Structure formats: structure tokens, C-alpha cells
Amino acid sequence: MIQGIPITHFLVxxxxxxxxxxxxxxxxxxxxTILLSVELILNAVVLNxxxxxxxxxxxxxxxxxxxxxxxxxxxxxASMAIALIINIYRRMRHIDPDKIREMKY
Amino acid sequence: xxxxxIMFYILAAVIIVFSILTVTSRRVLRxxxxxxxxxxxxxxxxxxxxxxxxxxxxxxxxxxxxxVLIIFSILLTSHISHxxxxxxxxxxxxxxxxxxxxxxxxxxxxxxxxxxxxxxKAMEVNMTEIGNHLLSLNKEGFVLPFEVISILLLATMVxxxxxxxxxxxxxxxxx
Numbered sequence: 001m002i003q004g005i006p007i008t009h010f011l012v013x014x015x016x017x018x019x020x021x022x023x024x025x026x027x028x029x030x031x032x033t034i035l036l037s038v039e040l041i042l043n044a045v046v047l048n049x050x051x052x053x054x055x056x057x058x059x060x061x062x063x064x065x066x067x068x069x070x071x072x073x074x075x076x077x078a079s080m081a082i083a084l085i086i087n088i089y090r091r092m093r094h095i096d097p098d099k100i101r102e103m104k105y
Numbered sequence: 106x107x108x109x110x111i112m113f114y115i116l117a118a119v120i121i122v123f124s125i126l127t128v129t130s131r132r133v134l135r136x137x138x139x140x141x142x143x144x145x146x147x148x149x150x151x152x153x154x155x156x157x158x159x160x161x162x163x164x165x166x167x168x169x170x171x172x173v174l175i176i177f178s179i180l181l182t183s184h185i186s187h188x189x190x191x192x193x194x195x196x197x198x199x200x201x202x203x204x205x206x207x208x209x210x211x212x213x214x215x216x217x218x219x220x221x222x223x224x225x226k227a228m229e230v231n232m233t234e235i236g237n238h239l240l241s242l243n244k245e246g247f248v249l250p251f252e253v254i255s256i257l258l259l260a261t262m263v264x265x266x267x268x269x270x271x272x273x274x275x276x277x278x279x280x
Contacts, residue, residue: 004110007220010150012212013117017124017143019207024128026200027192032133032179036140039171040124043147046163054154056220058227061238065247067159071166072254076261078171082178083269089182090271 010051018044031085031095035078042074113153119146131188137176144168155227158235 017040024037046067053063089095120143127139144167151160228234239247 004107005113007222008216009113009117011215013120013150015208015211015215016121019204019211020121020124020128022207023200023204026203027196028128029189029192029196030133030183032175032182033128033136035175036127036136039140039167040127040143043144043167046159047147047150050151050154050156050159054156054227055222058223059225061228061230061234061245064156064159064230064235065238065250068162069250069254071162072258075166075171076257078174079265080261080268082174083265085178086181086269095182 007051007055010055011048014044014047014051017047029096029098031081031088031097034097035081035085038081039074039078042070046070109153112149116146116149116153119143120150133179133183133187133189134176134185137172137179140175141168141172144172156230158230158232 021037021040021044024040025034028034028037049063049067049070053060057063085095088100092100123139123142123146127136127143130136130139144163148160148163148168151157151163238245239251242248
């Protein structure tokens with residue numbers, strides 16, 4: 001643990017980051033900014049894992065490995081999402097999720 | 106106040122301010138750059154927690170890779186000077202109330218729970234240790250998720266190429 005900083009301070013930061021991400025997921029009207037909000041959410045979760053690992057179980061490494069795998073999955077998710085967004089833009093000339101109504105080709 | 110405490114509060118302030126700016130900025134490129142600041146500050150938090158390897162992964166993969174990818178796709182899909190219209194009122198209300206209630210509930214549960222930090226000696230986290238754990242079949246080994254994520258990344262690579270590639274019009278011309 002770190003001298004002088006209680007665990008709850010770290011957790012408060014990650015809670016605020018997580019819910020700001022969810023708020024952005026609801027209010028945004030552009031697929032790319034929704035993707036940015038998802039990255040915020042994932043980042044908050046990784047921070048949470050590492051803080052619990054360091055403060056409560058410093059003799060294990062489970063939290064660090066879960067963080068590592070989450071970052072890997074986030075990279076896969078971002079590249080897939082961007083491929084989809086570029087394909088949608090090529091077909092419809094916009095990326096507003098409210099106006100995309102048909103999934104058929 | 107020690108140096109690490111000052112550092113922690115600076116990083117926390119940067120994370121909170123720039124994450125709020127990320128979801129409220131009206132220009133999409135600025136939102137991406139604010140996200141970059143949040144990710145770099147989070148890497149600073151990992152350094153503070155003494156996880157150097159995670160911080161390096163965060164900087165190279167997130168701040169270096171994903172943000173560059175996102176900025177590329179922004180430049181491909183919208184004008185730099187484009188500004189968003191204001192979101193409708195019901196969306197702001199829904200998002201804001203979700204934020205307030207969610208944060209309130211979670212913080213209430215969090216602050217009423219007493220965490221007892223472990224007094225056990227911290228494990229040395231070096232590259233040898235991480236590599237041994239990742240590829241070990243023993244009790245604390247992670248070889249199965251390692252293999253699963255390697256297959257996931259391969260599948261993602263193939264799928265991203267197939268989805269984003271242009272349709273092939275040359276065949277119909279030849280016939």
C-alpha cells in the first residue's frame with residue numbers, strides 16, 4: 001500500500017470516471033464519441049482491479065493479469081468498432097446512431 | 106503532505122476534469138485529445154501503485170495505439186471544424202440523473218464499507234515474475250486466458266480487415 005493515501009480515494013476517482021463514461025454513453029450522438037466513453041469505462045475498471053490488487057492482496061498478481069487481459073480485449077474492441085464505423089460511414093455518409101435504422105443491406 | 110500524496114491528488118484532478126470534458130466537448134477531435142490526457146494520467150496512477158509494467162502497457166497500447174486509431178477514424182469520418190449540436194434535453198436529463206444516482210449509490214456503499222489493507226509483504230513485480238505466471242500451468246498460472254486472448258486477437262485482425270475493406274467491383278466488370 002501507499003503511505004498516506006487510503007484505498008477509498010483511489011476508488012472514488014475510478015467510480016467518478018466510470019459513471020462519467022456511462023453518462024457520455026447516454027448523451028452522445030456520434031458513434032466515435034460513444035467509443036471514447038466505452039474506453040473511459042474500461043479504463044476505470046482496470047484502475048479498480050489494480051488498486052484492489054495492491055491494497056488488499058499484495059502477495060498475489062491476479063488483479064494485474066486481469067487488467068492486462070482487459071486492455072487486450074479493449075484493443076480488440078476498439079479496432080472492431082472502428083472498422084464497423086468506417087464501413088457504416090462509407091454506406092450512409094454519416095455516423096449518427098439515432099439515424100441508422102436499417103441493418104439490412 | 107508527502108510527494109506521492111501531492112502527485113496522487115494532481116493526477117486525480119486531471120482524471121476527473123478531463124474525463125468530464127471528454128464527454129461534454131462539442132468538438133470530436135478535442136474529445137479524443139482529452140481522452141488521451143485521461144489515459145496518460147491513469148498510467149501515472151499505475152506508476153504510483155508501483156505497477157511499472159502495467160503503466161508501460163497502458164502508455165504504449167492505450168495512449169499510443171488506440172487513441173491514434175481513434176484520431177485516424179475521426180479524420181476519416183468528419184470535418185475537423187465540425188461542431189456537434191446540443192443533445193436533446195431528455196438525453197441530458199437521463200445521462201445526468203444516471204451519473205448522479207449511480208455515483209451517489211456507489212459512493213454510499215463504498216464509504217460505508219471498511220476495507221482492511223493487507224499487511225503482507227508486497228510481491229516483487231518484475232518481468233520474470235510476470236512471464237512465469239503468464240505461461241505457467243500451476244495454481245497461479247494464466248496460460249488458458251493467454252491462449253484465449255491470442256485467438257481473440259487473431260480473429261479480430263481477420264474480421265477488421267474483412268469488414269473495413271472496399272467491396273470488390275472488378276469481378277462484375279470482367280463478366
